[in-house]
Amino acid sequence: MLNLNRVGYGAMQLTGTGVYGPPVDPDNAKAVLRRAVELGVDHIDTSDFYGPHVVNELIKAALHPYPEGLTIVTKVGYRRTPDTSWVTAREPRELRDAVHDNLRHLGLERLDVVNLRIGGEHDPASVEEPFTVLAELREQGLIRDLGLSNVREHHLDQALAIAPVVCVQNLYNVADRTDEKVLDRTTAEGIAYVPFFPLGGFTPVQHDVLEEVAARHRATGRQVALAWLLHRAPNVLLIPGTSSVRHLEENLASAELHLSEQDLTRLDTIG
Numbered sequence: 001m002l003n004l005n006r007v008g009y010g011a012m013q014l015t016g017t018g019v020y021g022p023p024v025d026p027d028n029a030k031a032v033l034r035r036a037v038e039l040g041v042d043h044i045d046t047s048d049f050y051g052p053h054v055v056n057e058l059i060k061a062a063l064h065p066y067p068e069g070l071t072i073v074t075k076v077g078y079r080r081t082p083d084t085s086w087v088t089a090r091e092p093r094e095l096r097d098a099v100h101d102n103l104r105h106l107g108l109e110r111l112d113v114v115n116l117r118i119g120g121e122h123d124p125a126s127v128e129e130p131f132t133v134l135a136e137l138r139e140q141g142l143i144r145d146l147g148l149s150n151v152r153e154h155h156l157d158q159a160l161a162i163a164p165v166v167c168v169q170n171l172y173n174v175a176d177r178t179d180e181k182v183l184d185r186t187t188a189e190g191i192a193y194v195p196f197f198p199l200g201g202f203t204p205v206q207h208d209v210l211e212e213v214a215a216r217h218r219a220t221g222r223q224v225a226l227a228w229l230l231h232r233a234p235n236v237l238l239i240p241g242t243s244s245v246r247h248l249e250e251n252l253a254s255a256e257l258h259l260s261e262q263d264l265t266r267l268d269t270i271g
Contacts, residue, residue, distance in 0.1 A: 002113070002145070002166050002192045002237065004071060006230055007255045008043035009036040009248065010196070010241035011055045020084045022054050023243065030062035035245050037063060039252050043071040045169075045194070045239040047117075048102045052080040056105035064107045073167070073194075073239075074102045075149050077117035077130065090118070090130040099137050114143045115169055116159075119150030127155045128162065135163035149196070153182050167192040167237070174228045175205045177271040187233045194237050198229055207270050213263045219254075222247075226254035228267050 014029040016022055023029045036044070046055050059072065066072070076098035079089040089098060102111055116131055118124060127148070137143050147167035148159055159165050168186050172179045172195035179195075186193040199205055199222055210221035217224070222240075229236050240251040259267070 002043070002071070004043045004192075004237060005040055005255075006236070007041070007226070007238045007240070007252050008045065009033075009041045010045040010239035011059060012045075012047075012050050013241040013243045014058055015051050015054050018084050019050055020080065021051065023058075026058065028245075029058050029243060032243060032245055032248055033059060033062040036248055036252075037067060037070065039249065041252070042069050043073060043237065043239070045073045045075075045241075046106075047075045047078075048098060048105055049075075049078050049080050049086070053101070053105050056102060060105065060107045071112045072106060072108070073113040073115065073147070074106070074111060075115040075117040075169075076102070076134070077149075090116075090124070092129070092133045095130055095133045096137065099134075099142055103142065110141060111143045113145045113147055113166060115147040115149040115167065116151075117149040118155065123152075127151070127158050131159045131162050138163060147192075147194075151182075153185060156182065156185065165191055167194050169194040169196050169239075171195070171197055171201075172229075173198050173200055173205055174210070174225050174267060174270050175200065175207065183233060183236075187235050191235065192237050193233065193235050194239055195229055196239070198238055198240055199225055209266050209270055213259070213266060216263070217257055217259075219257055220250060223250060223254040223257055224259070224263075224267070226251060227257035227259055228264070230255065231259050231264060 077090050078086050145166040149169040170179045183193050210224050214221045214224045
């Protein structure tokens with residue numbers, strides 16, 4: 001399993017509106033990245049289809065040469081079109097091109113972790129072909145570790161038959177627990193589980209119980225939602241995203257929030 005601090009940083013929000021184009025304030029975006037590393041973040045989640053290319057170029061501008069111990073996790077399997085659409089890109093050539101694009105825009109000779117992203121309307125029955133392509137690139141030394149994003153349990157089975165999987169990145173949070181089975185499977189097998197949209201994504205989680213528990217701890221509802229995930233299983237790693245230094249600091253402080261059994265029982269009523 002990935003041996004990392006449990007709260008990292010998701011860089012998706014460092015783009016313009018709709019995860020497309022540059023941010024209004026690139027200097028602020030770079031300041032957020034630098035502050036994250038200053039505060040001990042040792043894993044950053046990104047992709048070359050954020051922008052496209054924008055986030056990876058910001059990461060390189062802000063942090064390259066990268067500090068020792070920093071793990072950059074990227075993902076492939078989609079591309080962006082000029083009308084801002086998200087289009088599947090899982091053909092062998094597209095995957096190879098995506099890996100080389102990520103290497104170039106991040107300024108790396110080898111990618112730390114590459115997640116194969118699938119799902120949505122075009123959820124394939126099998127990930128065998130695209131994951132095999134990534135496994136071959138790993139054998140060539142262009143990728144250190146492989147993961148999966150937005151997958152079902154049978155996809156994990158298929159991938160594990162091809163190469164080791166170090167992480168699974170799926171939708172999961174205190175209000176949406178439909179992925180319990182995959183989470184429990186990764187916990188049992190020592191695979192890192194990285195919930196995307198840990199705070200609800202584009203529709204943030206809001207609930208009276210979150211505020212009730214937060215008040216007891218002099219915390220925020222966001223911090224409680226993140227702390228609940230850390231309490232849920234020992235293999236959970238978080239990548240909350242923000243374009244604000246203040247929210248970044250709040251999110252990282254959630255790792256110090258210790259919820260009682262009473263808190264957890266109350267929070268379990270949300271899901």
